[in-house]
Amino acid sequence: MAVIDTPLQNESRDRYLTYALSVVSGRALPDVRDGLKPVQRRILFAMLNNLNLIPSHSHRKSAAVVGEVLARFHPHGDIACYEAMVRMAQDFSLRYPLVDGQGNFGSLDGDNAAAYRYTEARLRELALDVIGEIDQETVPFRENFDSTAVEPVVFPSRVPNMLINGVTGIAVGMATSIPPHNLRDTTKALIELLEDPEVSENKLATTIKGPDFPTGCMILNSRKDLNEIYRTGRGGIRMRGHWKVEEGQRGKVYVIVTSIPYAINKSDLVEKIANLIIERKVPQLTDVRDESTSDVRVVLELATGADAELAMAYLFKNTPLESNFPVNLTALVPGERGGLLPQLLSLKACLQHFLVFRGEVTQKKLEYERKKLLERIHILEGLVIIYDALDEALKIVRRSEGRTDAADKLRARFELSEIQAFAVVDMRIYQLSRTNIEEIRKELDEKGKRVAEIEAILKSKIKLKTLVRDDIEAMAEKHGDKRRCELVKDNVDIEFNEEAYVVHEDVYAIVTKDGWIKRIRQNNELASTRLREGDVIIRAHPLSTLDLVAFFTNQGNLYSLKVADFPASGGYGDPIQKILKFKDGEEIVESFAIKMSESKQQGLEIAQQYTHLLKDGDVVVLVSRRGVGFAFKVSELGGIKRSGKRAMKLREGDALAAVSVIEKRLAMFTTQGSGLIIETKEVPRNDHAVVGVALMGVRDDDKLVGAVCFSGAGKFKLKLTGDRQKEVSSGDMVSGHRALKGEKVVSRDEVVAVSVA
Numbered sequence: 001m002a003v004i005d006t007p008l009q010n011e012s013r014d015r016y017l018t019y020a021l022s023v024v025s026g027r028a029l030p031d032v033r034d035g036l037k038p039v040q041r042r043i044l045f046a047m048l049n050n051l052n053l054i055p056s057h058s059h060r061k062s063a064a065v066v067g068e069v070l071a072r073f074h075p076h077g078d079i080a081c082y083e084a085m086v087r088m089a090q091d092f093s094l095r096y097p098l099v100d101g102q103g104n105f106g107s108l109d110g111d112n113a114a115a116y117r118y119t120e121a122r123l124r125e126l127a128l129d130v131i132g133e134i135d136q137e138t139v140p141f142r143e144n145f146d147s148t149a150v151e152p153v154v155f156p157s158r159v160p161n162m163l164i165n166g167v168t169g170i171a172v173g174m175a176t177s178i179p180p181h182n183l184r185d186t187t188k189a190l191i192e193l194l195e196d197p198e199v200s201e202n203k204l205a206t207t208i209k210g211p212d213f214p215t216g217c218m219i220l221n222s223r224k225d226l227n228e229i230y231r232t233g234r235g236g237i238r239m240r241g242h243w244k245v246e247e248g249q250r251g252k253v254y255v256i257v258t259s260i261p262y263a264i265n266k267s268d269l270v271e272k273i274a275n276l277i278i279e280r281k282v283p284q285l286t287d288v289r290d291e292s293t294s295d296v297r298v299v300l301e302l303a304t305g306a307d308a309e310l311a312m313a314y315l316f317k318n319t320p321l322e323s324n325f326p327v328n329l330t331a332l333v334p335g336e337r338g339g340l341l342p343q344l345l346s347l348k349a350c351l352q353h354f355l356v357f358r359g360e361v362t363q364k365k366l367e368y369e370r371k372k373l374l375e376r377i378h379i380l381e382g383l384v385i386i387y388d389a390l391d392e393a394l395k396i397v398r399r400s401e402g403r404t405d406a407a408d409k410l411r412a413r414f415e416l417s418e419i420q421a422f423a424v425v426d427m428r429i430y431q432l433s434r435t436n437i438e439e440i441r442k443e444l445d446e447k448g449k450r451v452a453e454i455e456a457i458l459k460s461k462i463k464l465k466t467l468v469r470d471d472i473e474a475m476a477e478k479h480g481d482k483r484r485c486e487l488v489k490d491n492v493d494i495e496f497n498e499e500a501y502v503v504h505e506d507v508y509a510i511v512t513k514d515g516w517i518k519r520i521r522q523n524n525e526l527a528s529t530r531l532r533e534g535d536v537i538i539r540a541h542p543l544s545t546l547d548l549v550a551f552f553t554n555q556g557n558l559y560s561l562k563v564a565d566f567p568a569s570g571g572y573g574d575p576i577q578k579i580l581k582f583k584d585g586e587e588i589v590e591s592f593a594i595k596m597s598e599s600k601q602q603g604l605e606i607a608q609q610y611t612h613l614l615k616d617g618d619v620v621v622l623v624s625r626r627g628v629g630f631a632f633k634v635s636e637l638g639g640i641k642r643s644g645k646r647a648m649k650l651r652e653g654d655a656l657a658a659v660s661v662i663e664k665r666l667a668m669f670t671t672q673g674s675g676l677i678i679e680t681k682e683v684p685r686n687d688h689a690v691v692g693v694a695l696m697g698v699r700d701d702d703k704l705v706g707a708v709c710f711s712g713a714g715k716f717k718l719k720l721t722g723d724r725q726k727e728v729s730s731g732d733m734v735s736g737h738r739a740l741k742g743e744k745v746v747s748r749d750e751v752v753a754v755s756v757a
Contacts, residue, residue, distance in 0.1 A: 020172035024342055025332060028171035030178075031340065032331040032350060033357040034130060034155040035162025037169065039084045042073040044098065045151060047123050048131055055128070059102045059120035066116050072149050078116075086113040089121060094165045095180035095214045096479065098127040108215070108260075108296070109267035126479050132156035136368040138361045156361040159475045160186050160354045162331060166211075174342055176330040179211035179237055179262070184480035186351075187472050193351050194469055201348050205230040208347065209487060211237055211325070213262035215296070216484035218242060220322075223489070230347035233329035240322040241296075242486070245308050255285075255308050257298040261323040266290070270298060272319045280568070281318070283503045284311035314501050358468050363458065370454045373447045375419075380444040382420025383427075387437045389414065397425065502545050502564045509541040509549050509563045510573065511591045518573025519545070519566035532572050541593035542610055548594035550614055550637055551576070552622070553586045554655040556648035556689065560594065560640040581643040590659040594637050611756070612661075619662040621683055622648045623695055625655050625703040627739075630692035631662055631685040646689040658707035658754075667716060667730060668696045668707045668742070671750045675728065676742030677735040680709060697741040706754025715757035720749040727757050 030037050046068045047053040053060055066082050074081055087093045089101030092108045103119035106112055138156040166180035189207040192199050205227045210219050220238040229235030239261035246254045260266055273288045284306035291297045302308055316322035332340035386393045400406035407421035457463040507519040514535045526540050541549055543563050551559040559580050567574045592614035616635055623629035632647055648656055667677045676696050684693055698704050708716060714730040726746060734743045
């Protein structure tokens with residue numbers, strides 16, 4: 001065995017490129033001419049050529065189809081092959097299915113098809129037209145993977161299958177996503193382009209109108225958007241389900257969803273809507289149920305007096321009931337030197353490639369017919385020659401020693417070709433009667449005229465074009481149907497006001513020491529609310545469900561969360577990390593209530609007396625464990641993302657320890673009991689995150705545990721180890737400049753937390 005010395009980098013590159021080329025050309029992308037991937041083409045060819053599963057014959061087990069395809073043409077996984085066949089049988093996946101399936105072939109709810117030993121299949125009429133005139137030498141064949149059979153390189157499809165059925169696929173470094181279209185619209189565009197090769201992209205896009213998805217839905221793109229998508233081959237189709245309002249018994253009003261966007265799982269959609277109703281995110285809806293049969297019918301029950309349009313606006317924004325279909329018209333295109341090349345195409349280019357291909361197929365079909373006619377004419381001419389000396393020919397045959405000898409003697413006597421001689425020898429006696437000779441002469445005349453007609457067509461581009469057009473029109477007449485998708489010309493989106501989807505309640509927004517949050521109504525007792533063992537409430541903000549809560553964390557970040565997004569729970573609630581994107585080790589240091597609207601009178605009165613209120617433009621003092629800090633001006637509290645924003649920059653090993661709304665003076669305390677009061681005019685102010693300056697000198701073995709702003713005489717409650725408490729007055733503390741270490745206010749115990757007394 002020879003050993004080749006080669007760099008690993010070169011071998012890895014070459015082998016990966018080989019793999020990538022195989023995926024691109026042999027698995028993931030469709031051929032622009034017949035719109036099929038290799039596995040689909042092999043399935044259809046095996047069903048016709050090997051199993052003869054034409055529409056007029058009985059169904060066969062899908063296992064037989066899968067086995068034949070894997071054994072002869074496609075040496076890959078049986079499940080992948082079966083799934084490809086199943087998709088071609090699903091009327092909600094393909095606009096014009098190619099396989100007639102019998103049994104469970106899946107559903108719009110995402111149910112999988114039954115195993116291939118239980119289902120049966122055969123070809124549909126459309127599949128025969130996709131396979132086309134394959135037996136008339138119209139397309140090349142190649143050997144299969146083990147050279148035991150041949151398979152077509154492409155089907156001579158009579159329909160623009162790539163556009164009418166669409167295709168999706170992911171290759172290496174590229175992908176394709178072609179939406180399905182209506183056959184009649186597509187054939188009109190083909191004929192327009194055939195008659196006028198210079199027709200504009202916009203004219204073709206207007207003729208084809210837009211995608212026509214099998215599930216039926218509204219398409220919201222403007223005409224300008226669609227024209228641009230078809231011109232560039234890229235873009236997004238905005239889909240939305242149809243809906244209507246129905247009145248039921250006892251004054252009930254229902255919204256009925258009658259179609260859903262393409263490639264959306266209906267059961268997942270219904271589950272998503274149900275969860276939104278349970279979480280009270282859509283107060284306009286009280287219930288949802290799926291009453292679908294062969295047609296989609298999802299029933300949404302409206303609350304009394306609710307606006308259906310508001311409810312649907314929320315569902316369109318927060319569920320797949322409105323979705324985008326990405327368009328990427330990438331397909332394999334015949335190259336100038338042979339082979340197939342991936343290429344991003346415009347709509348016009350897709351149509352042009354199909355028309356060129358159909359022109360080539362039509363020409364080859366006529367040439368094949370002419371060849372067969374000439375072969376038949378040649379035989380008929382030999383039969384006519386023999387007829388004039390029939391008795392002599394019979395004597396020669398009777399005196400011969402066999403078939404070959406008789407043919408040789410006839411050739412020598414009548415100057416026949418080998419083909420003619422054998423044709424005469426193989427004839428039955430009754431076929432030499434006068435009546436059949438007349439029929440032969442008549443047939444010879446007819447076939448001669450047909451040959452002349454074919455040659456005239458082959459010499460005329462106009463006549464060839466007419467044949468292509470007639471064939472396209474025949475396909476539209478045979479398989480065409482009405483559009484299922486509605487193009488919404490003047491779509492007006494309902495203005496989305498989030499307050500319309502919040503149930504207005506006055507609640508306590510509860511934040512615990514361990515970082516759990518929830519909301520309860522203000523008529524509930526705070527003391528009786530459930531908490532996890534060892535956990536305590538650090539803030540219970542009296543707010544409305546329309547308000548916000550701001551959180552400062554030990555890592556110097558600022559977050560905000562709508563009170564409506566606090567879990568309404570009689571239990572423990574949820575950890576805040578489940579809702580906001582906290583980093584590892586991030587904990588809440590302080591939280592503040594933010595009033596966004598006027599609530600009911602009771603809640604408003606409570607809130608006005610509440611000390612932990614914050615609003616845009618307010619200034620808070622941030623102090624770290626090492627005594628470093630500054631005054632931070634808060635802004636845009638309602639626009640903070642769930643990942644938060646930086647409020648304070650921290651040096652390595654430091655953490656934010658305290659946050660307080662700015663007043664005239666600032667009192668600071670450390671764990672070892674030191675305290676210091678400074679004037680807040682000494683604290684520098686910033687409206688963006690900085691490190692700050694030293695506000696209190698903290699010893700290396702100590703750390704700052706609390707900082708509280710106050711005016712006048714202040715009283716502070718210090719929580720000590722062992723659940724003890726001590727109250728300290730500002731008059732008992734040392735006042736001085738920033739960066740001083742302060743003096744002891746607690747002699748022995750460590751300070752755990754600080755609050756206003």
